[in-house]
Amino acid sequence: MFSAVKLKMNKKYPRFIYIPLRETVNGCMRIEYEIENGKLNSPTVDYSSEKLSDSSVLILNSYMKNIPLVSRLSFTDNYACEELYASALEELMNIEVPEVAKYLRVMILELSRISGFFLYMFNVASAMEFEMVKIWALSDMNRIRKYISLIKGDEYFSPYIIPGGVSGGVLSHTMNQIYYDLEKIQIRMKDYDKLFFENEIFKLKTKNVGVISKQVITDYGITGFISRSANITFDVRKKLPYEIYHETPIENRVYDKSDCYSRIMSKKNDMDNSIRILDYLFSNIPRGSIFLNRDAYSLDKINIPEGRSVKRVEAANGEFICFVESDGTDKPKIIKFRSPMYITGGNFLNMILEQTSLDDIDIVLASLSLMPMEMNI
């Protein structure tokens, strides 16, 4: 009798390992969990298979040599990283950016946000096995990246947002081409609505799944489309406007609660906002040939003045932060980037996955837009 009780007391569930597909999560991660009645118990997320602290290399090089490295820190938000680094250096060096460059910076940031949306669509569609939407999303993502390469004037991965402005101007006919092609994408979004967003299967699979309360979001400091899905209208573009975001129009929608459905719809609303901003840019961009302040690049200014700078940017998945400290030499003393993934991928994810059904785990992971490679950069 005693031994039976003892056995019950010491009863331990076996721990399993779940490795999400690369299609649903953009990187390598694994989840250790116990299972009870088809639901996860005490899950722990592990990112040890990912390369971490990439930005530690930046201390070894000079400020100017770091420019091509910075854009390689993030997969979707590479232009947000460039914007952060460039604006931090501009603040330290007291350099002004030409007006045209500000518009071009916002243009490339918004285009990269749209390409990030299509990557998100690819993740979500593959988690729910909507094969056609998955292929459409990939092709549309490539289309947007082609526009970005048209603006940059090359097909290779080179930095565009650099301290002092941008690396090249845009011709008016390329601008017109992008404008008309974006109209086509807006028409194409109606097909997405028919096949995906208004589909009853999609609604059944996502509504009331992976619900996050408003209190949890404020406690953990979640930003971006996840916080907007819980009706917290925090947006760095409006709260702490940078470049020309104080002029641009942004609309927010109201959602019932932050479940998978409202998170996906919130991301879609972000994409609609990006198109709204691009429309505003195309009609208001000033004409000018000066897009780079060359004062940032002279042999006298290799050493950057002593000081600190903290910059915040609204990236595709939330608030991206950069901290730079200079000690008056040509190399940074401290430089650190913080991705929105740092919050969503930590304890917050363990908490959400608790008591989630094994059938829903892929949808929940995809709806959060996880980037394990950006966990600690």
Place this chain on the structure above:
Amino acid sequence: MIKIGGILESLLQIKYITRNYDSSQSYITTASSKRYINTDIKSCDSCGLCESVCITNAITVDEKSVNINEKCILCRLCISVCPKGALSEKIINEEETADEKKL
């Protein structure tokens, strides 16, 4: 003899996998375009700014010449930094097509 060989092959499973995939039939892939950084020595004043900016240390600037070696990753930072506009990007295939048009 051929029969025995065939049986032996099938028994020992020594089938030559490459028999159906002859190397002579393989496709030779070629890059559609090749880009490189071109220097205009006449307008260069050897200030060395491009050298100080290059992450891969591919550029070496002398008083008479600017050398860019194969370590170049085409980040094009040197082009946007150059105060004299002495550096530019060139595509080999574009030049060829332009020559063909002339002919």
